[in-house]
Amino acid sequence: MGQKINPLGFRLGTTQNHHSFWFAQPKIYSEGLQEDKKIRNCIKNYIQKNRKKGSNRKIESDSSSEVITHNRKMDSGSSSEVITRIEIQKEIDTIHVIIHIGFPNLLKKKGAIEELEKDLQKEVNSVNQRLNIAIEKVKEPYRQPNILAEYIAFQLKNRVSFRKAMKKAIELTKKADIRGVKVKIAGRLAGKEIARAECIKKGRLPLQTIRAKIDYCCYPIRTIYGVLGVKIWIFVDEE
Template sequence: MNPPGSRPGITKNHHPNRSAQPKIHSKYLREDKQVRDCIDAYVHGRIWNSDSKGSGAEGIERVGIRRKTDSLPVETHTVSPAVPIKSHGRGIEQLRKNVQQNLSDRIGRVHITLTEIAKPYGEPNIPAKYIALQLKNRVAFRRTMKKAIEPARKNGRKGIKIQIAGRPNGAEIARVERAREGRVPLQTLRAQTDHRYYPARTIYGVLGTKVWILKGGVKMLNLFR
């Protein structure tokens, strides 16, 4: 279950901050995916060419896109220990040009801003990527899940749940392994629960990694404003 999928308008806002006619809605979705894939590939390539290779907590946490009539503002949330874009004076400009080339000219000028995340393990995307990287390097899955849970709890999260499905450690029969600490309600709409899925492609096959993190309870949004 993806908890954020049932909470837009209740405790969360919609990620695409735009409105579109049904005929062009699919086009906007494809363009948004192109922007996210381009940014993720660019940052991932810079990380693996820098000294922060293999640190685990790195890369993109999320990309926010706001569409306007003549421009496309993009807010990229990255992890502070590994932001190699800022190490080069023309890093952001080069990233903007790469994104602009993959989009049509009718979108307008692309504006990219970087926002560093001080506590990366408080967000579910970073632990999911860390677990996938460790599984790819053939690290024991139980040890990996335990190491991913500890920093999330230290960052003040109420609970975390991890699930790995596939053939962990090369087992002959596929199974599902879970680890949890604290409470992680999935059906309570007032609970601010985030979820991420990230696949780990190993020599034994693909291992699906899912992470749920409870950040706390929040007040429900005003649906009639």
């Protein structure tokens, strides 16, 4: 029986870094973990909520069918506005939150950061600590597995064939400087009664090599046939 391990946890401390940097006493360590989870969930919910509002306003403001179809195509690009990583650094009086995002168009609007800070302050409920939010754009968006998984999810929800969606996602990685990629989808594919798994691989993927920098994500997709699971491995480089 094969023994599976998360590629990110397997390389933690060598090619992968921690997403949270802080120290706490053992008694209050669990409270710090719950606080980190609240911060990450609040940021993701804020982006999803504002993305839906923006798409609804576009469709309501336009009357012609041609403009509506054009806006839906534009929403496919905005659906790639995915958070790749959220880093949290805690000090005595400050909580630094660094959001790594592929296409930060939504968070660049006026008042977006201030509104997000207010929502986070309500979730954290810390009077003595102030929040400092920074936005960093990812240099190569299609090098991130989270963005590719969101792209596949958007295609599947629009009734695109899963094989076509997987091939398009691999084609997007040609724009990025990577050595290999693997995409796997499992579940009731194409609405079949029996669940199965399909996989497409291109290039090298040395999962057993610790010095190999591999990005990985596991992303659930909710469809009318049930939940599909998408796993993406990207072999970036070897140290």
